[in-house]
Amino acid sequence: TESKYRHGGNLKTRSSELGSAVTGSSLTTVLPASPTVKKSKVLSSGSREELAKQAKETKEERRAQIDGRHRYLISRLADGIDLSEQQVEETIISDNKFQLIEQFFAPCGLKKLLFFYQDVLQQKSNASLRPDGSTNNLPQKNLFITMGSTEDFTGTCAFFLRTSDEVITASNISQEVNFGMFDCTNGNILQGLEFFLSQIMIPALKSQQNWGAVKEGLKNSQIQEFLYAVDKFVGTLSSSRQNIEDKIQLTKVDIDVYVRNLQNPSDYITAG
Numbered sequence: 364t365e366s367k368y369r370h371g372g373n374l375k376t377r378s379s380e381l382g383s384a385v386t387g388s389s390l391t392t393v394l395p396a397s398p399t400v401k402k403s404k405v406l407s408s409g410s411r412e413e414l415a416k417q418a419k420e421t422k423e424e425r426r427a428q429i430d431g432r433h434r435y436l437i438s439r440l441a442d443g444i445d446l447s448e449q450q451v452e453e454t455i456i457s458d459n460k461f462q463l464i465e466q467f468f469a470p471c472g473l474k475k476l477l478f479f480y481q482d483v484l485q486q487k488s489n490a491s492l493r494p495d496g497s498t499n500n501l502p503q504k505n506l507f508i509t510m511g512s513t514e515d516f517t518g519t520c521a522f523f524l525r526t527s528d529e530v531i532t533a534s535n536i537s538q539e540v541n542f543g544m545f546d547c548t549n550g551n552i553l554q555g556l557e558f559f560l561s562q563i564m565i566p567a568l569k570s571q572q573n574w575g576a577v578k579e580g581l582k583n584s585q586i587q588e589f590l591y592a593v594d595k596f597v598g599t600l601s602s603s604r605q606n607i608e609d610k611i612q613l614t615k616v617d618i619d620v621y622v623r624n625l626q627n628p629s630d631y632i633t634a635g
Contacts, residue, residue, distance in 0.1 A: 425456040431533025432468055436476075436523065439542045443521050444480050444506065451506065460508040467523065470530040480506045481518020516552065520545040553604040561597050568593070 429452070437455065441448040455461065467476040482502035504518070511520075524541045525531070531539055543563070547555040568590060569581070577583050581590075625631055 422456045425461055426452075429456075432531055432536050433464065435533070435536045435540075436464070439523075440478060440506070440521055443542075443544045444519065446506065454506045455508070458508045460510075463508055463510070467525070468531040471528045472525070472531075474525050475511075476523040477509050477511045478506055478521040479509050479514060479516060479518060480504060480521065481516070483507075516547050517549070518547060520547065553600065553607070557597060557600050557604060560593070560600070565590070565593055565597065 433452075433455070437448050437451045440446070440451045444451075446454075455464070463473065463476060467473045481504065483505040484502055507514075521544050522542070524543070526539055526541060529535065529539055543559075545555055545559050572580060574580050574583070574586060577586060580586065
């Protein structure tokens with residue numbers, strides 16, 4: 364019994380010495396640190412709740428700012444994309460780039476306002492990890508505001524363009540802002556651009572009666588040259604796209620007719 368007690372006492376002494384060497388204090392002063400870890404987790408949970416509360420307040424503040432200008436944008440987006448106006452509104456006020464809309468409305472503001480509607484990977488909240496450590500992500504169509512330079516374009520782009528530097532108001536937005544859509548399904552940008560120009564822009568230009576200071580309209584030689592150049596560009600674009608997609612197409616040649624008549628080495632040399 365005395366031997367066991369002496370051995371246990373030595374182990375306790377060595378443990379204390381080890382704690383002092385690592386932390387500069389005894390082991391007993393290190394052990395009570397575990398409640399602090401639990402407290403940290405509680406604070407982390409509280410922080411998440413606070414962030415969620417702030418996000419909700421931000422959404423309601425933005426909802427209160429919505430006026431006739433925003434309603435015009437929402438209406439056009441809902442018409443062009445298979446979403447209700449309520450869904451579009453919720454998406455806009457939840458977007459972290461909401462301020463771009465205000466910058467677009469401002470005098471001498473942004474010249475363009477872009478929205479992408481395309482598949483975005485969504486991670487399930489209860490998704491389990493795969494053996495390699497990754498999670499199951501599912502593609503889901505999302506509408507979001509973008510500058511057009513940070514996200515890959517793989518779906519539909521809805522755009523608003525300003526025609527002047529005037530401040531955008533509820534009364535002039537329909538005259539000062541143009542709306543359009545550009546389809547790039549499956550990431551085929553060239554095909555989307557070709558369709559947009561050939562099926563939308565060129566027919567619209569050729570049917571346009573008012574060309575501003577050009578009184579002759581479509582009869583003006585400069586207007587005709589411009590339309591010809593656009594037509595030529597679309598033709599070049601179409602040809603380039605086909606070359607990229609098809610690459611090099613080799614014509615199949617039936618060589619049986621030639622091979623059948625080759626009888627000796629001299630025939631092969633002649634054929635070569």
